[in-house]
Amino acid sequence: MQSLSSKEYKNEFVSTFDGDESGDLKPRQTPGVLYSKAIPTPVKQPTLLAWSEDLAKELGIQKPTNQKEVDILGGNHVTASMHPYAACYAGHQFGHWAGQLGDGRAITLGEWETAAGTTWEFQLKGAGPTPYSRRADGRAVLRSSVREYLMSEAMHYLSIPTTRALSLVATGDPVLRDMFYNGNAAFEPGAIVMRVAPSLLRFGNFEMPAARKETENLRKLVNWTIDRYYPHIQGEGEERVLAWFKEVVERTANLMVEWLRVGFVHGVMNTDNMSILGLTIDYGPYSFLDDYDPNFTPNTTDLPGRRYAFGKQASIAYWNLGCLASAVASLLPDTKALVETLEAYSDVFASKYLTMMGNKLGLDQVQAADTELIEQFEKVLSTIKPDMTIFYQLLIDFPLTIENEQDVWSHFQDSFYKDTESEEREAFYSLIKAYVARINKNTCSREESKKRMRASNPRFILRNYLLSQAIEELEKGENKLFIQLQEAIKEPYSSKFDEFFAKRPEWATKKAGCSMLSCSS
Structure with missing residues (x-):
């Protein structure tokens, strides 16, 4: 040391x-x-x-x-x-x-x-x-x-x-x-x-010399980045740059899938906040989802357009990769192969996303027919808006023998933030029935299925209202909650810190620093 x-x-x-x-x-x-x-x-x-x-x-x-x-x-x-x-x-x-x-x-x-x-x-x-x-x-x-x-x-x-x-x-x-x-x-x-x-290199580090037409600075930066952080990439010239960009595309797609897995919303996905290594960088007006809302943005600066809302993050990443591609284009004789590499993002993301969702749902493998079920989950959850984290935890322990609609509803009751219409209840019941039917077709055991779900679905997330409370305490010279959160973040997939396993309280819905933040956050 x-x-x-x-x-x-x-x-x-x-x-x-x-x-x-x-x-x-x-x-x-x-x-x-x-x-x-x-x-x-x-x-x-x-x-x-x-x-x-x-x-x-x-x-x-x-x-x-x-x-x-x-x-x-x-x-x-x-x-x-x-x-x-x-x-x-x-x-x-x-x-x-x-x-x-x-x-x-x-x-x-x-x-x-x-x-x-x-x-x-x-x-x-x-x-x-x-x-x-x-x-x-x-x-x-x-x-x-x-x-x-x-x-x-x-x-x-x-x-x-x-x-x-x-x-x-x-x-x-x-x-x-x-x-x-x-x-x-x-x-x-x-x-x-x-x-x-x-x-801490960002897409913007490459955009700057490109915009200023400082081609040699750009070339030197790209080559240095590959040598230092992507040393496995061989070849030279166009071949090398394309291989590097391909990996940046894949890492970025993977990062978006991981954010969606846990319900993370970055809040300000500008190109200067995009890591060239595919890391989450610049924690400002971020949030985890409480209620499942693809249109949620925690950033007041992002209103009313909601450019960086939870459900738009994957497409924004693609847009940002396009900006990076434009920046490095001057290093290539033409842009055909570069565009093809960029366009591959959609397939890379879709493949990784379906695999991730299969694990969240405990499927043995994702088959073509499962795409419809996954889309059904997204549609129904975005309508009913249960607490994302709690819903998936309850799904892990859902007894597959339950058939009564009221019993199904009661099992997930603790994840709901609002009363629902009869049509919404029917859609939810149909979803769970379809899910049970699919789980019963698994070739793996129920315990193996649950193991995948527990590894993919966090039980503890660092909710904004908890952060707000910890900050208020620290400003008063107290650190009890802050220390508790320091420990809780280390075991997000266990039930060790279940005192924090609860929905966002009503008071936090409109409190500054809990529901909405800004780039000053």
Whole structure:
């Protein structure tokens, strides 16, 4: 185990690419470079609030034992081997080209190499202004930092590709925020998260040099990305780029399927929030589904169009991949093969989705006829809108001998948020009867079927109202719920934390931070 202060950090990105080394934090355009040097701005009193023991053990990091190491996590100390920088990238935001964006409140300190030889980027989120902060202060509040720290770790334990969070630090400084951009700004306690990932490269990193027609920068970035993160891809030139893009397509499709499996809604799927490694990145106005509503978006900024609603995420991923394809197109002699690779997304996603749904439902294998049953589930659930997590848990233990409509309804009663019409009850009963008939055709045992379902359907999810309660407690100096949630996220498929196995309470339906959030979240 090594301490944060004694480690010799690597800086492969900044040593490979041209950057603005002036250290000037004034907001500006930075053509021709892929990053700008950005030293974190010191805060009043860095205090360690949370530390991910499991991640630290995996990376071989010793928990901070003195203030100097906490200062690293809070941006008050930079070691001699670190080279802090903010990446320059662009993006399409809500479907529109936004031009240069970049790390506006995130600063990468360096790269931590483990004993096994793997390398992880260490990035502070909320460590102060950078040249890409535009009119912002580069800071983060406790509210958004708690949400990122807990959810990125929760997604890891759900077995969903994600960036990780090593630490959560209170800064001791107040930060002014207008949560819903409605003129009601208020001071909130500041905080910083140490974000960790093999790479934090986004689609937007490739869009920026492409838009500026910096073809050599783009080519160098693509080749470096393949060499470093896709070393199994062989060949050269067009063949190599296409093989890489094909894998990005597959990873992105897989990520969308995984989000849909657990009911996760990202909330702001701009191209600058899409990982080139197929990771979940940038935890802002996210949410898990409570009631099953494909049209649900947790992001007030996404209204009224609901571009990033739960049920639209797969198609938005395809749209974003199209933007990435446009960015790398200049590296190829023509776009025919690139377009064909992009178009394959639909089939890749559909195949992965059906397999995932088969596991959620406990099917031995997904046959052609099962597609209709899966579509029936989606249609009926989106009409009745039961609690997604609770419904699938009740489905696992549904006794296949029940035939009476009222008994079926009673079994799932705890998942319903509302009274239903007779037609809805009939549709639900028909669905369950069709499901039982299909399960009875399984070639595997009922216990094997349930095992698949338990592995695919989480019992604990980090609901927004729980996060809101934990944040309110932390702001009062209490951490009981926060600590409970830190433990609960580690065992989402068990019944160990069934005190949280409950529907969203009525009071949380319209409470800020529980039902709706914003990009400030």
